[in-house]
Amino acid sequence: MSKAEFIYLTQEDVIAAGGLNMEKCMEAVEEALACHARGDMVLPSKTVVRWGDPETEATKGRINAMPSYLGGKVNKVGIKWIGSSPLNPKRHNLPRASGILILNDPETKLPLAIMDSTIISAMRTGATGGVGMKYLARKESRIMGMIGAGVQARTQAMAAKIAFPHLEKILIFDILPDRSNSWCQEMSLKLNTPCSPARSAEEAVRESDFFVTVTTAHAPIVKADWIKSGHTFVHMAGYEDEVAVVKKADKIVLDSWTEVHHRGLQTVYLAYEQGLISEKDIYAEIGEIIIGKKKGRENNKEFIYYNTVGMGIEDVAFGSFILEEAQKKGIGISLPLWKNPIWV
Template structure:
């Protein structure tokens, strides 16, 4: 048996192969949502490694293992191993999130690539919101309200701008005014959109056509009375919205209801656990809308609430494209797994 190699892709390699191209990420995700609807995927539930209970994730952090298989024209297996350490930025000057993605051949099961997953993870999480906005937000949406001003909020806004080209103004609130101001200065220039730091969550949300919350909040940061008629709200983090926000929605759309329940930390899951929300209240999973089995937005007055938990298949579909691009461009470092296997 001959020597076996796999491809290693650093973060700069991943970026060079198109990881920061949001339009392509959204195309990847639209396709994976069609496969999700067709049940052409395998998605074991996330395994969460943490030092304590769910509350400890906000202080000590966690590491998630997210395996999966994507069928169709992607045909790839793999896993994302992603750590989240809240103390990293201010104590160690390191990113909060760090990830590796391993891709495996679904026939031989051998590894094809090991790559940085940090950029892919951030981009696909933003891209899920962008994909949902394409089908659920008003096409004439001009004003967005965002709560949170971290890395994830940057990719959320990148995706909104890609999906909603007429978006021209963003109000952002963060517990740190300095961080909100820095976010506004950077993103205004890179995305050619007016970003305004505001002094409260209410100021960010009231009057917004699109609302995104991507925070580490352990208590709600959104109230129902702040939500305007015709709003699209993408709920990315945990317990970010009061129960009354969900109760106000005309349509409730999710990426994967079973995984939201399994993760158990977002508002919908908490409501369900307290028997204040029932499965039949979900209008659709996003894949049903992407393939046209159910309608997305039907009028300008609907308040549509979208909740995503994030799926490994989101990461894998993007990672497979990056891997194929790397092979075509000759990017990356081949690493030897064995010259001759010890056991066969």
């Protein structure tokens, strides 16, 4: 029997292989979402390890296991194992999130690679928001609003610049003003786009063409009367807006209703649970719009509510791109699984 080997990629390797290339990440994620709409994937719901009820995640954190198979151009199996510990930055000077991604051959089921997924996860989450911006925001959009100035705000802004290369301004609000200020200094240079701290969450929403929420909030921030005609709301986290915001939408678009329902924490699910909306009110999943099964934005007056929960196929998609680039460039370490299997 032949030996079995896999490639190990550190975070530095992932970056060297293109881990910060948002354009390629959005292409990979768009392919994953299209495969989801076609049914060319296998997607078990994520398993969450937590130390208590969902509210404890704010302090004790969680670890998610996200297995999936993605067909199409990718044809890989994988699993992301990612931890989130909110107190890490203050207590241990470590990132909030850390994870690994394992990719397997769908034929032999043997591992092909084990890699850091911290960057991959952050990038693909930004890309998922960016794909929504591309298909759902008004084409002439020039001002982006943002609530929350953490890591995810960085990748959402990176994706916005791919979706809207002529973006003129980013307004960002965080409950900690110093975070907004430092974020603006950093991202203005990186994106070559003026970034300004907003005086309030309301200003970030009202003054924008489209806006994104990336917070750890467990109580609503965004209010229904802040929404204006033509707005696009990219909702990336949990309970960040009044249920009335969902009810106000002309179109509700999700990445996956099954996974939003499974997670059970986001505002759109709470509106459903309270009987304010039904499944019939869900206009589309974003993959259906990508493949042309449903239309995206049809006029400049629609308020479109886009909610994502995240799926393992997105990690497999971008991780597969990273693996291919690493192999082309000779990046990473080849490690043996065995020289000869003891049992066959």
